[in-house]
Amino acid sequence: MIQLKTAIVTGASRGIGAATALMLSKLGYSVAVNYRENKAAADETVKRITAAGGDAFSVRADVSDPEGVKELFRIAGAPDVLVNNAGISHIGLLQDMTDGEISRLIGTDLVGVILCSREAARLMVPKKSGCIINIASMWGEVGASCEAVYSAAKAGVIGFTKALAKELGPSGIRVNCVSPGVIKTDMNGELTRETLEELAGDTPLLRLGTPEDVAAAVGFLVREESSFITGQILPVNGGIVI
Numbered sequence: 001m002i003q004l005k006t007a008i009v010t011g012a013s014r015g016i017g018a019a020t021a022l023m024l025s026k027l028g029y030s031v032a033v034n035y036r037e038n039k040a041a042a043d044e045t046v047k048r049i050t051a052a053g054g055d056a057f058s059v060r061a062d063v064s065d066p067e068g069v070k071e072l073f074r075i076a077g078a079p080d081v082l083v084n085n086a087g088i089s090h091i092g093l094l095q096d097m098t099d100g101e102i103s104r105l106i107g108t109d110l111v112g113v114i115l116c117s118r119e120a121a122r123l124m125v126p127k128k129s130g131c132i133i134n135i136a137s138m139w140g141e142v143g144a145s146c147e148a149v150y151s152a153a154k155a156g157v158i159g160f161t162k163a164l165a166k167e168l169g170p171s172g173i174r175v176n177c178v179s180p181g182v183i184k185t186d187m188n189g190e191l192t193r194e195t196l197e198e199l200a201g202d203t204p205l206l207r208l209g210t211p212e213d214v215a216a217a218v219g220f221l222v223r224e225e226s227s228f229i230t231g232q233i234l235p236v237n238g239g240i241v242i
């Protein structure tokens with residue numbers, strides 16, 4: 001029996017993570033579909049993958065919880081690919097944010113990436129192969145007003161990617177980052193239609209991105225032909241931030 005390559009995609013119950021899980025399954029990966037609380041949506045992602053002939057299973061874990069992350073990797077096993085996608089956002093003035101909101105955001109969007117990458121590194125280094133892809137944001141590159149903590153977390157992800165690529169390169173492990181612009185997902189559900197239209201109008205390609213646009217960039221980075229690419233930040237933003 002041919003052993004499938006394996007992937008863990010964090011936050012794959014919805015949006016970019018779900019599209020990425022589907023894309024990786026089409027590339028032949030067995031995918032662990034991680035989620036935090038939305039089991040029905042995660043199971044729906046699994047159903048879409050298996051209906052298309054792929055292999056997947058859902059795993060609940062909060063990426064900001066070190067024990068939860070260990071359990072995720074215990075269940076999913078050593079992955080060939082880890083996509084650190086799970087994330088939350090918060091729009092509002094810094095002075096209005098509570099301690100809990102700040103630590104939840106940094107805990108999920110930055111510490112979660114670090115914790116999952118640490119578990120992956122522990123399992124990938126002995127195999128001398130692996131690929132880690134972190135989903136950052138254009139706000140981590142240029143900063144967004146009223147999203148200062150989110151921007152800081154994503155800037156941290158970009159710095160972490162560059163550093164870890166240097167640390168793990170000699171072990172045959174590549175670490176890259178995809179940096180999306182405005183993508184149509186639940187994360188932007190609070191924005192009005194007018195705001196979304198304005199954002200699309202400000203984008204040189206005159207549209208918002210789709211989860212599949214971001215998944216395609218992940219697909220480019222994981223493939224064998226990209227084996228000399230590491231430590232890079234790949235923007236998928238329609239040209240809004242150059």
Ligand code: NAP
Pocket residue numbers: 010011012013014015016017034035036037038039041061062063064084085086087088089108112135136137138179180181182183184185186187188
């Ligand atoms: P989304 O539709 O809101 O989905 C978020 C996903 O993350 C869900 O699967 C959610 O699981 C999961 N999640 C949240 N907190 C988690 C935790 N602590 N542990 C495990 N899973 C957790 O978001 P999205 O727009 O697809 O965003 C995906 C990534 O892209 C994020 O890192 C985001 O910052 C980044 N990004 C998005 C945009 C955009 O415009 N949408 C732009 C740039 C970057 P549940 O369903 O269980 O809650």
